[in-house]
Amino acid sequence: MSTLLEMTGVRKRYGGVQALDGADLTAVGGEVHALLGPNGSGKSTLDKTLAGTVVPDSGEIRIDGEAARIGGPRDAHALGVAAVHQQLSIVGDLTVTQNVVLGLEPVRRWGFLDHRAARDRAAAALERFAAAFSGRLPLDRPAGTLGPGEQQIVEVAKALAREPRVLVLDEATASLHKEQVEVLFEVVRELRAAGVLVLFTSHRLDEVFALCDRATVLRNGRTVGTVELAATGEDELVRLMVGDLPHPADLAVAPPPAGAGAAVLEVRGLTTDRLRDVSFTVRGGEVLGLGGLQGQGQSELLLALFGAARITAGEALLDGEPLPLTSPARAARAGIALVPGDRGRQGMFASRPIQENLSLASMHRRALGRFALRASSERRAARTMVDRLQIKLGSPADPVSTLSGGNQQKVVIGKWLLDQPRVVLLDDPTKGVDVGAKEEIYAIVRALADDGAIVVLNSSDNRELAELSDRVLVLFEGAVAEELAAAAVTENRLVSSALRLAPGESL
Numbered sequence: 171m172s173t174l175l176e177m178t179g180v181r182k183r184y185g186g187v188q189a190l191d192g193a194d195l196t197a198v199g200g201e202v203h204a205l206l207g208p209n210g211s212g213k214s215t216l217d218k219t220l221a222g223t224v225v226p227d228s229g230e231i232r233i234d235g236e237a238a239r240i241g242g243p244r245d246a247h248a249l250g251v252a253a254v255h256q257q258l259s260i261v262g263d264l265t266v267t268q269n270v271v272l273g274l275e276p277v278r279r280w281g282f283l284d285h286r287a288a289r290d291r292a293a294a295a296l297e298r299f300a301a302a303f304s305g306r307l308p309l310d311r312p313a314g315t316l317g318p319g320e321q322q323i324v325e326v327a328k329a330l331a332r333e334p335r336v337l338v339l340d341e342a343t344a345s346l347h348k349e350q351v352e353v354l355f356e357v358v359r360e361l362r363a364a365g366v367l368v369l370f371t372s373h374r375l376d377e378v379f380a381l382c383d384r385a386t387v388l389r390n391g392r393t394v395g396t397v398e399l400a401a402t403g404e405d406e407l408v409r410l411m412v413g414d415l416p417h418p419a420d421l422a423v424a425p426p427p428a429g430a431g432a433a434v435l436e437v438r439g440l441t442t443d444r445l446r447d448v449s450f451t452v453r454g455g456e457v458l459g460l461g462g463l464q465g466q467g468q469s470e471l472l473l474a475l476f477g478a479a480r481i482t483a484g485e486a487l488l489d490g491e492p493l494p495l496t497s498p499a500r501a502a503r504a505g506i507a508l509v510p511g512d513r514g515r516q517g518m519f520a521s522r523p524i525q526e527n528l529s530l531a532s533m534h535r536r537a538l539g540r541f542a543l544r545a546s547s548e549r550r551a552a553r554t555m556v557d558r559l560q561i562k563l564g565s566p567a568d569p570v571s572t573l574s575g576g577n578q579q580k581v582v583i584g585k586w587l588l589d590q591p592r593v594v595l596l597d598d599p600t601k602g603v604d605v606g607a608k609e610e611i612y613a614i615v616r617a618l619a620d621d622g623a624i625v626v627l628n629s630s631d632n633r634e635l636a637e638l639s640d641r642v643l644v645l646f647e648g649a650v651a652e653e654l655a656a657a658a659v660t661e662n663r664l665v666s667s668a669l670r671l672a673p674g675e676s677l
């Protein structure tokens with residue numbers, strides 16, 4: 171197959187950060203090509219140079235052997251490139267169809283702009299994803315009323331409606347349910363069969379191995395190699411991405427302290443619109459996992475404990491004292507922290523400096539808004555977290571919005587962990603975080619538990635659940651369906667438990 175895309179020596183500098191430092195990529199039509207590397211290694215920037223949203227300082231892009239001048243998104247479209255970036259471009263007030271049509275050149279017919287034809291194209295693109303929506307295709311619904319996964323699918327459909335030869339998917343699965351991921355993968359496989367080149371960026375290596383043919387790995391803005399995935403083991407790929415895995419801080423994993431002195435969280439009959447009579451007890455020192463198919467009430471349970479859901483019955487007691495489940499501010503004052511996976515909307519002030527974002531939670535608790543935390547201690551605390559989580563940045567004084575996606579998520583996690591909460595609620599915390607930092611986050615979560623904190627973890631990654639949890643509650647339709655003890659918590663067991671509970675599914 172002949173080369174469709176060739177990028178050579180691509181360089182891009184942002185202020186003090188050399189985001190791309192001579193990146194190369196060569197790919198053919200009819201392949202799914204993974205773009206891998208640690209957070210901040212330059213993947214999104216490379217994608218953006220192809221999509222025309224970032225103009226490189228130097229380097230060359232060739233399409234079909236011809237030098238391509240991509241000075242803006244229009245040039246990219248004209249060359250057949252469509253991209254789905256980490257930040258969605260959905261306009262919430264427009265309908266789903268209007269969003270997909272937005273910016274699509276209406277077809278000209280008999281000298282007139284044919285808006286109807288554009289709408290048909292949008293509908294056809296959305297139709298391919300019909301199974302990813304719950305219920306009927308929401309063509310005429312405002313896109314803002316859809317869930318994050320469905321909005322992501324609309325974004326992919328929008329790219330597809332441009333009928334691209336090169337489709338760039340940057341972390342496009344991060345907010346999708348497993349079932350939606352499968353639908354997306356089927357569409358990507360059809361595109362591959364039709365000769366399209368799909369560039370696929372994800373930190374989920376299981377996805378990469380399931381979908382992609384080859385992978386190009388970036389480190390510090392430079393290409394370190396391209397591999398055939400069928401001939402490459404996971405360990406080898408990880409080594410290529412991060413060098414030798416950094417050893418997480420050397421922390422002995424102590425067995426959970428049973429009884430004496432440990433904090434106890436007791437949840438009794440907790441019920442909301444989406445939760446049914448949930449009861450459990452968890453002690454300080456324990457990591458309680460929440461498993462099952464996604465969307466069975468796991469996030470809702472964490473929100474309820476954080477005072478952000480409407481409780482219709484039940485209660486939660488921390489060391490015998492009823493928890494205020496009525497507002498997040500009161501929950502935070504009671505020592506409860508929620509680390510959300512959806513960094514864009516919760517948990518971060520994008521235009522404020524990185525160091526300030528890292529210390530906001532602790533400032534809130536310690537200074538209660540009356541005394542500003544001293545700038546020097548803010549800087550010191552921020553520096554510690556930046557080092558521990560390997561947050562790649564120019565200066566801690568830069569706005570969070572200048573960080574790569576995964577590094578932004580690290581700031582959200584770091585912010586809460588600095589606060590030494592009594593109860594830590596983690597909602598899919600490592601989505602989009604690279605393998606090296608994941609290990610570091612696991613070590614921090616373990617250390618928090620070892621220090622006596624109660625940890626409740628929801629994760630869409632069964633491997634993560636198996637690795638971190640002492641116990642897992644499997645949820646189904648808002649209720650606790652099964653409890654797995656530490657010895658039984660393996661990835662396979664979690665998958666089979668989740669599937670057994672789903673009607674019509676078989677192993």
Ligand SMILES: Nc1ncnc2c1ncn2[C@@H]1O[C@H](COP(=O)(O)OP(=O)(O)OP(=O)(O)O)[C@@H](O)[C@H]1O
Pocket residue numbers: 184185187188189207208209210211212213214215216562563564571572573574575576577602604
């Ligand atoms: N607009 C910007 N201003 C300043 N620095 C930026 C900007 N965009 C990216 N950077 C920096 O460039 C580097 C590369 O970022 P990029 O988003 O390409 O990384 P990535 O490999 O996609 O990371 P991730 O896996 O976290 O998404 C990072 O250090 C980031 O902080």
